[in-house]
Amino acid sequence: xxIEEKKVKAAAWFKDLRDxxxxxxxxxxxxxxxPMADREAGRFERTTWDRETDGDGxxxxxxxxxxxxxxxVFEKVGVNISTVEGTFTEEFRKNIPGADEDxxxxxxxxxxxxxxxxxxxxxxxxxxxxxxxxxSWFGGGGDLNAPLPNSQDTAQFHAAFQExxxxxxPDYYAKFKKWCDEYFYIKHRNRPRGEGGIFYDQLNTGDWDxxxxxxxxxxxxxxxxxxxxxxQHMNANWTPEEREKQLxxxxxxxEFNLVYDRGTTFGLKTxxxxxxxxxxxxxxxxxx
Numbered sequence: 312x313x314i315e316e317k318k319v320k321a322a323a324w325f326k327d328l329r330d331x332x333x334x335x336x337x338x339x340x341x342x343x344x345x346p347m348a349d350r351e352a353g354r355f356e357r358t359t360w361d362r363e364t365d366g367d368g369x370x371x372x373x374x375x376x377x378x379x380x381x382x383x384v385f386e387k388v389g390v391n392i393s394t395v396e397g398t399f400t401e402e403f404r405k406n407i408p409g410a411d412e413d414x415x416x417x418x419x420x421x422x423x424x425x426x427x428x429x430x431x432x433x434x435x436x437x438x439x440x441x442x443x444x445x446x447s448w449f450g451g452g453g454d455l456n457a458p459l460p461n462s463q464d465t466a467q468f469h470a471a472f473q474e475x476x477x478x479x480x481p482d483y484y485a486k487f488k489k490w491c492d493e494y495f496y497i498k499h500r501n502r503p504r505g506e507g508g509i510f511y512d513q514l515n516t517g518d519w520d521x522x523x524x525x526x527x528x529x530x531x532x533x534x535x536x537x538x539x540x541x542x543q544h545m546n547a548n549w550t551p552e553e554r555e556k557q558l559x560x561x562x563x564x565x566e567f568n569l570v571y572d573r574g575t576t577f578g579l580k581t582x583x584x585x586x587x588x589x590x591x592x593x594x595x596x597x598x599x
Contacts, residue, residue: 314443317519318417321441322394324523325421328439328530329392332423333377335538336388343383345546347428353382355390360584362395370397372417376587380594384432384545388425389590395419395583403580408513409444417443418581420451421530422574424591430557431544433457433464433506434564436591437533438574439526447519449526450512453533454491455540456505456564458557464540465506471536472509472529479525487511497567504567561596568592 312320333355340352361373374393379385396417404410420440427434439451455468469488476483491510496503509529514522568575568591578588 312519314447317447317523318394318419318441318443321523322392322419324527324530325392325419325439328527328534329375329377329390329421332390332530332534335534336379336385336390336425339384339538339541339545340379340382342542343545345383345429346548347383350381350383353379353385355379360587362397362582362584370582372396374584374587376584376590378590382428384428384541386426386428387594388423389587390421390423391587391590392421393419393583393587395581397581400580407442407444408448409446412445415444416581418577422587422590423533426561426593427541429544429547430458430549430553431461431547432541433461434561434593435533435537437530437537439530441523441526446515448513448515449522450514451526451529452487452491452508452510453529453537454495454505454508454510456560458560459553460506461544464543467540468506468508468536471532475528475532476509478528479521483511483525484509495567497563498571500563500566502563504564555597558595558597559599561593562598565592565596 337354355377358376359373362371372395374391377390379388399407399410399414399416404414410416418440420438422438424436425434434456436456437453441449453472455465457464473484476487487509488507491507492503494510495505516522575588
């Protein structure tokens with residue numbers, strides 16, 4: 312395959328994964344029998360956006376936001392996909408592999424963040440992407456973000472991703488877990504953002520098919536383990552005190568995304584859709 316075929320194949324997978332995850336989450340809404348079961352089951356609303364072009368075909372693309380709000384289980388969840396092309400600014404290209412030789416780029420991927428009604432159901436983040444400059448690589452991962460950490464949930468989440476990594480390379484899990492722990496750390500709070508998971512970037516082993524297969528497996532693994540964790544807790548009651556802890560935790564989550572997250576910076580500095588980029592922010596949060 313040439314690079315154009317690879318871009319088409321990767322973009323098609325991210326769209327298919329989006330559809331699979333949205334179906335899983337809507338099924339959870341239908342099956343909920345918990346404290347908010349009297350609500351109408353949540354459904355995703357899709358909004359397509361186009362990136363501004365400069366008229367010569369070197370800038371463009373767009374994406375689709377799929378957002379569910381006010382559901383029985385999901386207070387707010389977004390499953391967004393995008394495919395954009397453009398040129399990095401002179402300031403930004405210094406930080407991107409291969410962009411110093413040629414500032415043009417293509418970027419496509421899926422990005423997901425869920426914020427739950429119940430403090431007992433962990434929030435989560437997942438994204439996978441394919442980036443093309445004069446080089447190309449995959450990146451992404453998934454990490455658990457529980458306001459009320461549950462050691463069993465954490466163990467199950469990590470076990471699922473360890474099995475995923477081990478199917479592809481026995482060194483991946485230890486490497487990508489460490490990377491996740493170091494990346495998703497709120498330095499000014501001296502605390503991790505959540506319970507971790509895996510994080511990888513600039514994955515280019517020289518075998519594109521193998522790297523793509525791993526990235527696909529990360530998405531499938533997420534869509535197996537996270538809905539399972541949600542279903543284990545979605546019908547449980549919670550207290551006002553537990554809700555307060557959830558809202559305070561969300562404040563820390565928002566701080567990380569606005570101060571440290573590279574994906575937020577990348578999206579804003581490459582002319583992405585602001586609403587899609589900031590979809591990760593919680594619908595309600597508090598600061599002590």
